[in-house]
Amino acid sequence: MNDIQVHCEHETINCPYGTTADTLLGRLGIGEEAVALKVNNEIRPLKTRLAVNSVLEPVPLQSPEGAMIYRRSLAFLLAVAARKLFPGNSLYVGHSLGNSYYYTINAGEPLKEQEIAALQKEMEALAREDLPITFKYLAYEEALEVFTKNRQRDTVLLMEQRSTSRIKVHECKNFLDIYVEPLVPRTGLLSSFELMPYQEGFLLRFPAIGKGMELGPFEDEPKIFDVYNEYKKWGRMVGVRVVGDLNALVASRTISDYIRIAEAHQSRKMAEIAERIYGQRDSIKTVMLAGPSSSGKTTSAKRLSIELMVLGIKPVAVSLDDYFLGKERTPKDEKGDPNYECLEALDVPLLNKHLQALYRGEEIRLPVYDFKTASRREGGGKAIHLDDRTVLIVEGIHALNEALTPDIARNTRFKLYVSALTQLNLDDHNRIPTSDNRLLRRMVRDYQFRAKDAAGTIKMWPTVQAGERKHIFPFQNSADAAFNSALDYELSVLKYYADPLLRAVKPGQREYAEASRLLSFLENFAPIPPQYVPGTSILREFIGDSEFKY
Numbered sequence: 001m002n003d004i005q006v007h008c009e010h011e012t013i014n015c016p017y018g019t020t021a022d023t024l025l026g027r028l029g030i031g032e033e034a035v036a037l038k039v040n041n042e043i044r045p046l047k048t049r050l051a052v053n054s055v056l057e058p059v060p061l062q063s064p065e066g067a068m069i070y071r072r073s074l075a076f077l078l079a080v081a082a083r084k085l086f087p088g089n090s091l092y093v094g095h096s097l098g099n100s101y102y103y104t105i106n107a108g109e110p111l112k113e114q115e116i117a118a119l120q121k122e123m124e125a126l127a128r129e130d131l132p133i134t135f136k137y138l139a140y141e142e143a144l145e146v147f148t149k150n151r152q153r154d155t156v157l158l159m160e161q162r163s164t165s166r167i168k169v170h171e172c173k174n175f176l177d178i179y180v181e182p183l184v185p186r187t188g189l190l191s192s193f194e195l196m197p198y199q200e201g202f203l204l205r206f207p208a209i210g211k212g213m214e215l216g217p218f219e220d221e222p223k224i225f226d227v228y229n230e231y232k233k234w235g236r237m238v239g240v241r242v243v244g245d246l247n248a249l250v251a252s253r254t255i256s257d258y259i260r261i262a263e264a265h266q267s268r269k270m271a272e273i274a275e276r277i278y279g280q281r282d283s284i285k286t287v288m289l290a291g292p293s294s295s296g297k298t299t300s301a302k303r304l305s306i307e308l309m310v311l312g313i314k315p316v317a318v319s320l321d322d323y324f325l326g327k328e329r330t331p332k333d334e335k336g337d338p339n340y341e342c343l344e345a346l347d348v349p350l351l352n353k354h355l356q357a358l359y360r361g362e363e364i365r366l367p368v369y370d371f372k373t374a375s376r377r378e379g380g381g382k383a384i385h386l387d388d389r390t391v392l393i394v395e396g397i398h399a400l401n402e403a404l405t406p407d408i409a410r411n412t413r414f415k416l417y418v419s420a421l422t423q424l425n426l427d428d429h430n431r432i433p434t435s436d437n438r439l440l441r442r443m444v445r446d447y448q449f450r451a452k453d454a455a456g457t458i459k460m461w462p463t464v465q466a467g468e469r470k471h472i473f474p475f476q477n478s479a480d481a482a483f484n485s486a487l488d489y490e491l492s493v494l495k496y497y498a499d500p501l502l503r504a505v506k507p508g509q510r511e512y513a514e515a516s517r518l519l520s521f522l523e524n525f526a527p528i529p530p531q532y533v534p535g536t537s538i539l540r541e542f543i544g545d546s547e548f549k550y
Helices: 064-085 113-129 140-149 153-159 222-238 243-251 255-279 297-310 348-359 434-450 454-471 473-478 490-503 512-522
Strands: 003-008 011-016 034-039 042-044 054-060 091-096 100-105 134-139 166-172 175-178 194-198 201-205 286-290 314-319 368-370 375-377 390-395 413-419 425-427 481-484
Touching: 034 064, 042 512, 054 064, 064 091, 064 100, 064 113, 064 166, 064 175, 064 201, 091 222, 113 194, 134 140, 140 153, 140 166, 140 175, 153 175, 153 243, 153 425, 222 255, 222 413, 222 473, 222 481, 243 255, 243 425, 243 490, 255 297, 255 413, 255 481, 286 297, 297 314, 297 390, 297 413, 413 473, 434 454, 434 490, 434 512, 454 473, 454 490, 454 512, 490 512
Parallel strands: 003 054, 286 390, 286 413, 314 390, 413 481
Antiparallel strands: 003 011, 034 042, 034 054, 091 100, 100 201, 134 166, 166 175, 194 201, 368 375
């Protein structure tokens, strides 16, 4: 009567209620490559106790989900090592930089190279010990006491948003950390990593997704680092560095003041970019604007236009989407569907012909692409021409790629990269992936304006990310400037919209695992009502009621 049924692929077995999943792996034919399990389509640790009839699916280390578990586990291992070597200091995770995370320490001086080397050796020693990484529950007051005693201020702040009587934590070698998502079951699996001195801190390097356990060569991204680093410093200056700081402003009813500050700071950054373009007005004829999905490119282009008009420059917007070849001429992907992500989907010769004509002072009429019919109407758009005070703003995913404009002189083009580079962390060593920020933006916008539910957005997101890695990220460092479209308060607003959308995804759907992960993530944020968001905010591009016309 207390038995439950567990199914995996072609195997079904009966076991007692409360059996831990890891004891069944051999009987179910699940190999050691699994670092977690999907239990009824929800990613759970291997030692999860099974309380209901369950369908199990392994999460291999080489899968995208497994790769993210590996990275989070490395960050946890680093925290364990740092607590032993530098017990009086706090280690702060920063942003991602390629296949690495940037770290600093709160000591007066940055860590020396020999200290970073010692930290790596300690991590390697912990990995060789093959220690278990377990999870358990603490009473709320007990967890509060532990994190306070261990000087984990940011985690204590994060707990202010929790109202449960027990708190789930990870544990390894007497080090406790709040449970955010599953980790690998033991430290022995964490064999491939490297600590490397970088700027005022160091990088935790890890393998790229889909590249096995091999560490690739380090590829620097100085422009992206500079933008991230500047925003991190700004976050510390205004006192909002982690989610707990943001939640405290919501609780004290002073969030509207912070929103105005955040929006003003972002506007000032766009104004600085406009001034750079103005300073090169004798040569710059075109601004090439690109960025990954849901980075706010459209609103960024509109706000840049306003800043340029303030300086007496007349901007003319051109969308690369209107230069799509059309369904019949568009290359096909591996599934035989039109591949609109590749450069070859655009009519590059026509674009260059139009730009050359404009540079000569001639008038052209822009094409218009109809997505409903998947066809282009030649000359169906507005007529435009350039004069001494006009600048084109060309926006699209390939705008930074030199192969897009081979016939146009480089010194006439200003390249602008736009992305939502989230500087906010959950706590001192649990970061917020920028891709999660953009996914939630995309999900809300898809529902608001494209009649697509959350499951639909989640389903297509891996394809979007694959296109970004191929067509956008390789060119980001060629940009003349980078604009951060992220707003530190926005996840609290997006929660207002995304929470009910994610709850509509049911356990029987493949997308439930990601939906439940995002729901758990959003529980850390105190909600902010959308009426606080200004009408000209980039966030309005996704939630609606923008003062801009799209």
